[in-house]
Amino acid sequence: MTDTDPSIWGAQGVHTPLAPRIVGVGTASTGTSLSQQEVLDAFDISDPRIRSVFLNSAIEQRHLTLPPQNADGERVSEPQGELLAKHKALAIEMGTEALRACLKRAGADLSDLRHLCCVTSTGFLTPGLSALMIRELGIDRHCSRSDIVGMGCNAGLNALNVVSGWSSAHPGELAVVLCAEACSAAYAMDSTMRTAVVNSLFGDGAGAIALVSGTEDAASGIPEGPSILKFASCIIPEAVGAMRYDWDATQSRFSFFLDPQIPYVVGAHAELVVDRLLQGTGLRRSDIGHWLVHSGGKKVIDAVIVNLGLTRHALRHTVEVLRDYGNVSSGSFLFSYERLLDEKVAQPGDYGVLMTMGPGSTLETALVQW
Structure with a gap:
């Protein structure tokens, strides 16, 4: 059975009652919020080209954990081992806060x-973050778990796709996807424009989203939320190296690379993947009331708006999350979803599209209905 087979759709283009519903969301970030000017000052950056990249990024604040200072007050480069330790500590800290906030909104407990x-894509852990979170929070040892590592900014929807399948197979049982990205643990310090683009963009953040299926009656005590109807993906093989980690032998650490053309490449494929998502549903783009797109950067957002024919208002939450947090990688779209819920404008029957993009190069989408 394919995702466009009409037998899985009802009269209004919705799935069976076993379609998983989103019943909670929560976000968190590290304690230090810095303006772009404060980041420039912290690293004593005077190159006008690099300063322009920072100050014209449409980002006002980001949460970061900066490298330590030496005796002269200069920020020192952290070895890869220290960065992995930072990733572990921040991922657990932010992940715990986001998970608790998500469960609270879902009216659920850790039990x-x-x-x-x-x-996560900002560090490698074995055992994975899921095992560490279960131990840290005393979660039932029989809780099943999975880890998605290294897929990048699109990975939140990859995980949601996988866990939606688990949810449908386990009706009434609570599942959570937790995206924890300690982007401070993935920074390189040098004077190149390549590094400047990355360092101007990313911030620390974690987002969690809770799913349950098969409990639509009010007596279940589970909050109402949109059903997840369908997913669609699009990989761009010719752009496989446009977003990647490279080993920097001079600094003995990993360094992230972003091709300057990636916003336009991603934007050019946005229409293709959205049309595939809506294929067989009877829906048009104009029927979508809510768009929640990854806050990948100003140029990425502009490219999506142009190629999908959207207004800036349609992507207001995406724009605001970029402004207030920067790009928090895989969890960015959850920050936008949380803001949409707090806005209280979604009505029963409304459709929404979630969209993320990242290394591969890949676009991921999901169709939901309230």
Whole structure:
């Protein structure tokens, strides 16, 4: 059975009652919020080209944990081992806060959790973050778990796709996808424009989203939320190296690379993947009331708006999350979803599209209905 087979759709283009519903969301970030000017000052950056990249990024604040200072007050480069330790500590700290906030909104406790999927691309851990979170929080040892590592900014929707399948197979049981990205642990310090683009963009953040299926009656005590109807993906093989980690032998650490053309490449494929998502549903783009797109950067957002024919208002939450947090990688779209919920404008029957993009190069989408 394919995702466009009409037998899985009802009269209004919706799935069966076993379609998983989103019943909670929560976000968190590290304690230090810095303006772009404060980041420039912290690293004593005077190159006008690099300063322009920072100050014209449409980012006002980001949460970061900066490298330590030496005796002269200069920020010192952290070895890869220290960066991995930073990633572990921040991921657990932010992940714990986001998970608790998500469960609170879902009206659930840690004891209700039956599957935990953790997503991260800013550090490598074995055992994975899911095992560390279960130990840290005293979650039931029989809670099943999964880890999605290294897929990048699109990975939140990859995880949501996988966990939606788990949820449909375990009706009534609570699952959570947790995206924890300590982008401060993935920074390189040099004077190149390549590094400047990355360092001007990313911030620390974690987002969690809770799913449950098969409990639509009010007596279940589970909050109402949109059903997840369908997913669609699009990989761009010719752009496989446009977003990647490279080993920097001079600094003995990993360094992230972003091709300057990636906003336009991603934007050019946005229409293709959205049309595939809506294929077989009877829906048009104009029927979508809510767009929640990854806050990948100003140029990425502009490219999506142009190629999908959207207004800036349609992507207001995406724009605001970029402004207030920068790009928090895989969890960015959850920050936008949380703001949409707090806005209280979504009505029963409304459709929404979630969209993320990242290394591969890949676009991921999901169709939801309230």
